[in-house]
Amino acid sequence: MVPGVTHEELAISVSGLRKSYADNVAVAGVDLAVPPGEVFALLGPNGAGKTTTVEILEGFRTRDSGQVSVLGIDPAKADRDWRRRVGIVLQGTGEFDELKVHEVVRHFARFYPNPADPDEVIERVGLSEKANSRTHTLSGGQKRRLDVALGIVNQPEVLFLDEPTTGFDPAARREFWDLIRGLSHTGTTILLTTHYLDEAEALADRVGVIARGTMIAVSTPAELGGRHLATATVSWRDDGGPRSEETDRPTEVVQRLAASFGGEVPELTVTRPTLEDVYLKMIGENGQGAA
Amino acid sequence: MSTQTVEQETAQPAARQAGAGGLSLALAQGGIEFKQFVRTRESLVFTLLFPVMLMLIFGSIFGSTIITPPGENPAVTLSQYFVTGMIASGIMATGFQNLAITIPIERDRGVLKRYRGTPMPKWVFFAGKILCVAALAFIAVVLLLGVAVALYDLRLPDTGQKWFTFGWVSVLGLIACTLCGIAFSGVAKTGRAGPAVVTPIALILQFTSGVFFEYQDLPHWMQQFAALFPLKWMCQGLRSVFLPESFASQEVAGSYELGRVALVLAAWCVGGLILCLLGFRWTTKREG
Structure with missing residues (x-):
């Protein structure tokens, strides 16, 4: 209600x-x-x-x-x-x-x-x-x-x-x-x-x-x-290839990366689960795939 | 005071809708149905022109074969006899076949469901169909009469009495056929099945009711069968209008039995209405 x-x-x-x-x-x-x-x-x-x-x-x-x-x-x-x-x-x-x-x-x-x-x-x-x-x-x-x-x-x-x-x-x-x-x-x-x-x-x-x-x-x-509470994924690339980190505090991670790269972080993205991700997970848990 | 005014204002349109508005809505619905029909070439050809084509084909085959006993005056040709049957068939085609075929298609397409989702009163939908069918039947009969008078020496009724008979036989027959057509639309499960279900019934009735063959020459059991349905009585009523009085002696009963014609057709009108109320469906079965 x-x-x-x-x-x-x-x-x-x-x-x-x-x-x-x-x-x-x-x-x-x-x-x-x-x-x-x-x-x-x-x-x-x-x-x-x-x-x-x-x-x-x-x-x-x-x-x-x-x-x-x-x-x-x-x-x-x-x-x-x-x-x-x-x-x-x-x-x-x-x-x-x-x-x-x-x-x-x-x-x-x-x-x-x-x-x-x-x-x-x-x-x-x-x-x-x-x-x-x-x-x-x-x-x-x-x-x-x-x-x-x-x-x-x-x-x-x-x-x-x-x-x-x-x-x-x-x-x-x-x-x-x-x-x-x-x-x-x-x-x-x-x-x-x-x-x-x-x-x-x-x-x-x-x-x-x-x-x-x-x-x-x-x-x-x-x-x-609970999408708004979900952890964010920060991804970037360093010499070793693509990297990513799951975190509750993405801003801190980005600041740390910026400091360590001394400026631009290569291929930086910060993502949270999309509505679609959340939805498909819910449907999957209920044993009913998207037909 | 001010609240009263507001109430009146909101109540008024509803009242208008229920009263005179209902009638104009029915006319508008009939107009829309008619427009849809005449713009569909297939239905125009099959419903209105097919009976005329049949009349021309059979007319050329029968020619002026005389079916009255030799020496009897006035003589009646097989073509004239056939013309009365074709007029009855034309009325059946616009009422029964037309609706029993088109309503399942509209149900399949969700057109009926869409009307159900509006405040349109149910009767307006049926009134619209009936008005449309009446206009089409009028056109069909005029067409058939025109061809028959021009080519087969059919004489238009010469007394007011005969015009009156022509009127009530056509109207009762059309009402019976229309109601049966609406009722029968519940039989075809899909729009595609419509013609397959309806056409054989129409053909069987035409063969046994004295449309393609003279009724008095048919086997007794076939006559009995056809006498259960309206088409036989429509044909017989129309023969009394277009064929001479003397031809009545050729009828199975020795007369045109107009009283019985009226009775059977009226009974079918009532029965058709009941079947209509029982058999009509707005949605397809699977939509429950």
């Missing part, structure tokens, strides 16, 4: 969530608390239970047990008023074949009482040049941006993004991140699942790691797995 926020004030709250399919347990007791305005990233290998969890929160799937509340309402009993306040970007891209981008966005805007201006939404997701193109002519990344446009056209209070940037080129991902940051600044609560650790690091206030249907860690990206 997030300190200082009561249960009722949370945008998303989950406790003891369980869901099994015929032959396997998809979610085996997930707890989650996301306060309003937070960007929360759900990390985990394929088959860990991310999508099942998110789709239960979206009201698409039933659960076996546990408490779930999104905007104070159980998604299993979601009514149309609730749907008006929630934005959903599903994992797969949907196509509307022969319809044009602006026709689709305009049509979905009709479903909501206070939609954003469709042209502005198209602009925000960077599809203005394609507004008059039929959706089947869009590239994978452009289709995904159309998905996002349909997810935000209602100006949602809570936005679910299931692997939103899969198939994006690096530049498109950066643009997408800016879009998400913009939404976050306007107070939208965002729950996103992703495979990309740099994405989680760039966007999320907090990350949760799911493995085998349970949440094995929840933390800020900087502190996940």
Whole structure:
């Protein structure tokens, strides 16, 4: 539970969530608390239970047990008023074949009482040049941006993004991140699942790691797995070849090296474990390799 | 006072959405569906032009073969008989085949799931499909009638009574076929399986219901079988509109049985609605 926020004030709250399919347990007791305005990233290998969890929160799937509340309402009993306040970007891209981008966005805007201006939404997701193109002519990344446009056209209070940037080129991902940051600044609560650790690091206030249907860690990206406390590795080269030293006090080591080399230290680097290192270690310890 | 104003402001859009807004939403949904259909060349060709092509092919084969007993006036040609069956088939194609094939594709693509994630009322989705199908069926019937009048001496109804019969047979038939099409969309597990599941059913019904062959010449068991389904009754109702009164004596029952036509088609409308509510799925099975 997030300190200082009561249960009722949370945008998303989950406790003891369980869901099994015929032959396997998809979610085996997930707890989650996301306060309003937070960007929360759900990390985990394929088959860990991310999508099942998110789709239960979206009201698409039933659960076996546990408490779930999104905007104070159980998604299993979601009514149309609730749907008006929630934005959903599903994992797969949907196509509307022969319809044009602006026709689709305009049509979905009709479903909501206070939609954003469709042209502005198209602009925000960077599809203005394609507004008059039929959706089947869009590239994978452009289709995904159309998905996002349909997810935000209602100006949602809570936005679910299931692997939103899969198939994006690096530049498109950066643009997408800016879009998400913009939404976050306007107070939208965002729950996103992703495979990309740099994405989680760039966007999320907090990350949760799911493995085998349970949440094995929840933390800020900087502190996940005690990463901020981990020892640093100082590496350099001397006459004998590459050298490295693990230390809690890297600055001292660097000063010592600088003194002994009398200036520049050849090939000096100071590194700490990346989010990816920490994540892979966690997943590995849980016996579930990144599939 | 000020809090009241705020409440009113927030309540208003919701009310608008539920009332008159729902209807305009349904019209918009129908418009989007129609736009999608007419821009897809394959569906245009197969759903609207295929019945016309069949009519032309069979019309040239049958020519002006007369199927009424010699000397009877007015004479009825096999082509004229066939035309009534093709109109019924055209209605079935736009309602039943069209929806039973396209809905599983949309379900596969996640289009249906996406609609479920919006506050769009469920009925608006179905209303949109029905409006689209109605527009398409109207176009199909006009096309078929145009060709039949121009090439096969089909006479348009000459009395208000016959136009009325034409109207209700078409509308009831279309509603029954549309609802069955929506219900049947739950049978095909994947979009790819759709045509394979639906086409044989349509063909079997066409062969046994008096579309490709004269119904009265079919084996008894085949007649009994076809009489369970709407197409036979749609054909029979349309024969009463486009063929002379005297031809009724050629019917198996010795009359066009319009009362029974209405009854069976209405029963299929009700049954179709029930099947629709039971059989329709928004998501694929594996998504549970």
